[in-house]
Amino acid sequence: MTLEGGVQYSKIAEIKGPLVVVDDVDNAAFDELVEIETNEGERRLGKVLEVGNGKAIVQVFEGTTGLSIAGTSAKFVGKVMEMPVSKEVLGRVFDGLGRPKDGLPDPIADKFVDINGEPMNPEQREYPKDFIQTGISVIDGLMTLVRGQKLPIFSGSGMSHNLLAAQIARQASVVGKQDDFAVVFAAIGVQYSEAEYFRRSLEESGALKRSVLFLNTADDPAIERIITPRVALTVAEYLAFDLGMHVLVVMTDMTNYCEALREISAAREEVPGRKGYPGYLYTDLSTIYERAGKLQGRKGSVTQVPILSMPSDDITHPIPDLTGYITEGQIVIGRDLFRQGVYPPINILMSLSRLMKDGIGEGSTRADHSEVANQVYDAYSRAQEVRALAGIVGKAGLTEIDLKYMDVGDVFEKEFLTQAIDENRTIEETLGILWKIVSKLPKNEITKIKDKYIDQYYKEE
Amino acid sequence: MTSNSSLEQAIDKILKKTEKEILLDLKNSGSDSKQTLDDSLPKLEQEYDKIISDGYKEADKIEKQIIGSSDLDVRNKKLLLLEEGVDKVFSKALDQIANTDRSGDYSNLIKTLLDEATKILGTTKVTVFTNTKDKDVVKSILSKYSGAKLSSETIDCLGGIKIKSKDGTMTFDNTIDARIERFKPLIRKEIASTFGMGN
Numbered sequence: 158m159t160l161e162g163g164v165q166y167s168k169i170a171e172i173k174g175p176l177v178v179v180d181d182v183d184n185a186a187f188d189e190l191v192e193i194e195t196n197e198g199e200r201r202l203g204k205v206l207e208v209g210n211g212k213a214i215v216q217v218f219e220g221t222t223g224l225s226i227a228g229t230s231a232k233f234v235g236k237v238m239e240m241p242v243s244k245e246v247l248g249r250v251f252d253g254l255g256r257p258k259d260g261l262p263d264p265i266a267d268k269f270v271d272i273n274g275e276p277m278n279p280e281q282r283e284y285p286k287d288f289i290q291t292g293i294s295v296i297d298g299l300m301t302l303v304r305g306q307k308l309p310i311f312s313g314s315g316m317s318h319n320l321l322a323a324q325i326a327r328q329a330s331v332v333g334k335q336d337d338f339a340v341v342f343a344a345i346g347v348q349y350s351e352a353e354y355f356r357r358s359l360e361e362s363g364a365l366k367r368s369v370l371f372l373n374t375a376d377d378p379a380i381e382r383i384i385t386p387r388v389a390l391t392v393a394e395y396l397a398f399d400l401g402m403h404v405l406v407v408m409t410d411m412t413n414y415c416e417a418l419r420e421i422s423a424a425r426e427e428v429p430g431r432k433g434y435p436g437y438l439y440t441d442l443s444t445i446y447e448r449a450g451k452l453q454g455r456k457g458s459v460t461q462v463p464i465l466s467m468p469s470d471d472i473t474h475p476i477p478d479l480t481g482y483i484t485e486g487q488i489v490i491g492r493d494l495f496r497q498g499v500y501p502p503i504n505i506l507m508s509l510s511r512l513m514k515d516g517i518g519e520g521s522t523r524a525d526h527s528e529v530a531n532q533v534y535d536a537y538s539r540a541q542e543v544r545a546l547a548g549i550v551g552k553a554g555l556t557e558i559d560l561k562y563m564d565v566g567d568v569f570e571k572e573f574l575t576q577a578i579d580e581n582r583t584i585e586e587t588l589g590i591l592w593k594i595v596s597k598l599p600k601n602e603i604t605k606i607k608d609k610y611i612d613q614y615y616k617e618e
Numbered sequence: 619m620t621s622n623s624s625l626e627q628a629i630d631k632i633l634k635k636t637e638k639e640i641l642l643d644l645k646n647s648g649s650d651s652k653q654t655l656d657d658s659l660p661k662l663e664q665e666y667d668k669i670i671s672d673g674y675k676e677a678d679k680i681e682k683q684i685i686g687s688s689d690l691d692v693r694n695k696k697l698l699l700l701e702e703g704v705d706k707v708f709s710k711a712l713d714q715i716a717n718t719d720r721s722g723d724y725s726n727l728i729k730t731l732l733d734e735a736t737k738i739l740g741t742t743k744v745t746v747f748t749n750t751k752d753k754d755v756v757k758s759i760l761s762k763y764s765g766a767k768l769s770s771e772t773i774d775c776l777g778g779i780k781i782k783s784k785d786g787t788m789t790f791d792n793t794i795d796a797r798i799e800r801f802k803p804l805i806r807k808e809i810a811s812t813f814g815m816g817n
Contacts, residue, residue, distance in 0.1 A: 163738065163790060163791065163796075163800070164788055164789070165791065166787060166789075167786065167787055167789065181787055183740065230789070241803060245693075248689075248690045248693060248694075261694055261697050261701075262700075262701040263803070263806075265700070265807055266807055269803070360687065361683065362679070362682070362683060362686075363682035363684070363685065363686025363687060364686065365686065365687075366687075366689055581675070
């Protein structure tokens with residue numbers, strides 16, 4: 158912190174949407190923090206988006222409602238936005254800008270860190286390969302999450318992604334190791350009831366102690382949403398790379414973040430890209446998602462599970478589309494399964510964890526994991542085909558083996574996929590159910606598993 | 619006699635056969651029951667193991683809840699106590715600053731504050747604001763800054779100065795209050811570390 162900056166300018170040229178244009182400005186810097194002071198002495202925070210020709214365009218995080226050109230002044234603070242970090246942030250609840258929301262004082266900072274983070278040196282990145290157990294069978298068994306990975310959840314409006322997010326935050330752990338584990342939870346533009354659910358859910362399960370919550374509710378100014386994932390990731394990076402913890406960052410809902418970005422872009426009169434989102438949406442998202450990873454010589458890791466709701470369940474929408482380019486796979490929530498009352502309604506045929514193969518097997522989960530998972534994928538895919546066929550020719554027209562595959566599909570959905578919201582399954586339990594499903598098939602249909610594993614785990618009915 | 623013995627023989631035969639059948643049935647039932655018991659034993663053991671492991675899981679969950687919330691309670695109380703301590707240190711320090719003797723080195727402090735402020739605004743043609751206590755000190759120094767003028771209006775602060783450019787568009791607050799506010803997070807950290815926390 159320095160004395161530089163601190164000049165207050167009172168010549169406001171224009172207020173446009175979430176932006177304030179300040180005139181006759183010297184020495185302002187890009188991304189510099191700005192304090193906007195109203196006539197009544199109320200202070201709001203903002204940051205410089207553009208400087209030049211004696212003007213500075215300031216994006217006001219708390220919105221410009223109630224501001225007028227006369228009487229409003231802008232103080233350029235002389236530093237970028239920083240988040241005070243220390244181990245004391247664990248167990249705390251903050252708002253979307255990183256201010257305490259739990260009635261406790263500001264945490265005593267160990268240091269102040271620029272919320273934009275420091276880009277990871279690609280040369281120093283370590284390949285993610287350690288398993289994180291979420292306790293949710295379908296994720297652990299078929300789309301395993303590994304430390305340092307970024308694995309988004311693609312959902313739709315009204316579906317149970319928030320329940321799933323809270324369950325992951327409560328249950329996630331590193332199995333068999335004494336390493337410190339923490340969860341950073343960023344709620345972006347969620348309803349008040351959802352924010353309360355997240356907070357209560359972590360409190361009641363005792364998981365709040367190892368968690369940090371950032372809650373930006375739907376009625377908070379949209380512009381704050383630009384900051385929320387960044388402050389959350391700043392804390393996560395500190396916990397991971399300064400304190401050596403393994404940090405899982407859950408961010409929901411990234412669609413609200415993108416909406417806020419579109420709002421600012423429109424106010425700046427930028428040329429719109431697809432569906433009105435700015436052309437730099439991909440670059441902007443990558444500055445968030447690429448903050449996941451592991452570094453050589455450092456103990457901790459940052460793993461991201463961003464959650465986004467696809468408008469009209471459209472997976473080709475720019476947000477899931479561009480997210481998919483950056484992340485390492487995706488977990489897709491299926492509307493059909495949701496309507497059937499299945500929880501978690503994950504459509505495994507559209508989901509994939511690209512790093513799963515490196516995080517499973519002997520030494521991390523179990524030697525047969527990969528093969529049994531492949532067999533179940535295959536069997537469920539066949540079950541879907543058989544179901545479609547049965548819809549045309551009727552069950553009576555199906556062969557005996559087709560009926561077995563239908564049975565596999567039912568058992569998969571009822572016993573493997575379906576799980577209570579407080580049910581925390583170990584990886585052994587998950588693999589046990591996978592073998593139960595495989596055992597519904599005759600041995601000659603099992604083509605993806607080695608005989609030695611069949612002999613060991615197959616249970617003929 | 620002959621017919622009686624044949625009858626007896628027939629009855630004996632029937633009795634023996636029936637007895638044999640009953641014994642065989644009993645034996646079969648015995649082995650069936652044993653088989654059923656043997657079969658149900660692993661199931662029973664499985665059920666037993668499941669109940670025990672569910673119990674452990676539940677106990678573990680409850681233990682985590684209790685420990686987690688009590689740890690947080692303790693930590694939060696500690697934080698509140700610390701904050702109370704920090705506030706007390708701050709208010710005592712502010713009292714001392716407010717009552718500082720305005721003679722001697724104090725004029726050097728005001729000069730430093732004015733130097734900094736005019737440098738940041740890039741001009742000495744400014745209007746200077748201060749509080750009643752510092753007015754005389756500021757007045758005595760101001761002649762060194764060409765174009766600087768002391769405002770008749772006083773401001774409410776612990777000490778120091780606030781300057782405004784002549785056209786009124788730029789202001790720089792270099793009062794002691796503003797400086798404390800700017801450095802407050804660092805000062806809090808220092809105070810906390812003297813209480814043995816925050817590092």
